[in-house]
Amino acid sequence: MEVCRHFKGDRPCKYYWINGCTDCSKSEHYNPYKERILLIKLDALGDVVRSTALAEGIKKQYPDSQLTWITQPEAEFFLKGNKHIDCVMKYNSESVRILQHQKFDIIINLDKDPKATSMIMSFQSDEYRGYGLHEEGYPMPLNKGAVYHYDMCLDNWGSKTSNELSYQELIFMISEIDYDNEKPYVHLDRDLNKKFKKEFYSKYNIKSQNKLILLNTGCGPVYPHKKWTIDGYKKLVKYLLKDKDNIIILSGSSSESDRNNEINNSTNSNRVIDTTSLYSIENFCSLIDLSDIVITGDTVALHVAISLNKKIVSFFGPTPHQEVNLFGLGKKLVRTELDCLNCYDQFPCPYDGKCMSLISPKDVINSIKELL
Numbered sequence: 001m002e003v004c005r006h007f008k009g010d011r012p013c014k015y016y017w018i019n020g021c022t023d024c025s026k027s028e029h030y031n032p033y034k035e036r037i038l039l040i041k042l043d044a045l046g047d048v049v050r051s052t053a054l055a056e057g058i059k060k061q062y063p064d065s066q067l068t069w070i071t072q073p074e075a076e077f078f079l080k081g082n083k084h085i086d087c088v089m090k091y092n093s094e095s096v097r098i099l100q101h102q103k104f105d106i107i108i109n110l111d112k113d114p115k116a117t118s119m120i121m122s123f124q125s126d127e128y129r130g131y132g133l134h135e136e137g138y139p140m141p142l143n144k145g146a147v148y149h150y151d152m153c154l155d156n157w158g159s160k161t162s163n164e165l166s167y168q169e170l171i172f173m174i175s176e177i178d179y180d181n182e183k184p185y186v187h188l189d190r191d192l193n194k195k196f197k198k199e200f201y202s203k204y205n206i207k208s209q210n211k212l213i214l215l216n217t218g219c220g221p222v223y224p225h226k227k228w229t230i231d232g233y234k235k236l237v238k239y240l241l242k243d244k245d246n247i248i249i250l251s252g253s254s255s256e257s258d259r260n261n262e263i264n265n266s267t268n269s270n271r272v273i274d275t276t277s278l279y280s281i282e283n284f285c286s287l288i289d290l291s292d293i294v295i296t297g298d299t300v301a302l303h304v305a306i307s308l309n310k311k312i313v314s315f316f317g318p319t320p321h322q323e324v325n326l327f328g329l330g331k332k333l334v335r336t337e338l339d340c341l342n343c344y345d346q347f348p349c350p351y352d353g354k355c356m357s358l359i360s361p362k363d364v365i366n367s368i369k370e371l372l
Contacts, residue, residue, distance in 0.1 A: 002032035033066040040109040040116050046300035048075040053168045053182040055084035077281050081187030108175045112139040145176040161342050166325040183327050184307040196286040214249040214291035216301035218256035225318045225353045226297040234266045235361040248272045313367045317355030318343050331367040333359045
């Protein structure tokens with residue numbers, strides 16, 4: 001039975017009340033879905049952002065589908081307002097119970113952790129794609145498309161390093177969806193974004209001729225060596241302040257407070273704005289959106305900047321630069337001559353983060369000059 005996407009089940013839809021329609025099939029608003037698809041991508045935040053490209057791809061391949069996405073509560077914002085996603089569910093025990101009582105045509109799980117892999121095994125579907133949980137407790141590929149990425153991740157120094165496919169190409173392969181250069185997308189409320197920009201400009205006396213250069217100096221705790229050096233940031237800021245029109249914005253979470261405070265104190269300039277921990281995720285995205293260029297490591301700020309079509313200079317070392325597609329928006333700085341790249345911080349670094357410290361302020365400055 002075809003079910004209209006406006007059907008509530010326990011009450012008439014809004015078009016019944018507006019138009020008094022009692023025969024749904026004759027209504028211009030009748031819009032049945034053919035496939036029910038569930039996408040599981042819980043974390044990390046940056047990976048959720050860059051996975052949003054898949055929603056567009058799914059709707060291209062299954063234009064009449066109903067797409068539900070379950071994710072961590074803190075990642076929900078990145079999916080809200082996305083026209084390709086019909087329903088966003090926050091991961092919790094209630095949502096899991098609700099989904100367990102539903103039947104899907106296709107379920108795709110992009111995560112390999114036990115939380116996600118056990119969850120997909122408890123759901124009902126005609127077809128499973130991505131990763132499930134083996135009876136002995138480890139993740140396993142559920143379809144042919146997931147095998148390449150599964151094998152690649154077991155061979156970090158071999159196929160993981162030699163892989164040239166982007167993250168988007170990999171997740172489309174896992175999902176068995178045709179890839180057509182879809183890019184990440186984050187929706188910002190136009191009015192709220194405009195209001196934030198106006199208030200920010202007023203608070204810091206920013207003029208139209210100013211260039212806003214955002215330095216996202218930190219990263220999540222999982223891979224701490226993704227951070228560029230404090231000394232590098234100090235020298236970069238000192239150079240950038242030579243241009244009287246440049247405004248430097250320091251951003252990051254509370255874990256970057258000491259780091260950004262040290263960078264800020266080294267300048268003694270009112271053209272350096274430290275926004276560490278000041279804003280919600282939504283306002284953090286607005287902060288990126290109002291910036292002229294974003295300087296960042298491989299973290300959520302990078303993927304939000306890509307989704308908002310910002311100019312970007314990004315640093316890579318412990319994580320694979322080849323998996324990040326900047327879509328022509330900027331420059332990637334990476335010391336490819338090192339044989340220890342893509343280590344994922346799996347062991348204490350014997351080179352004391354050499355992959356990042358070898359990236360010089362001059363490298364960053366030259367990249368900024370090319371982009372601005």
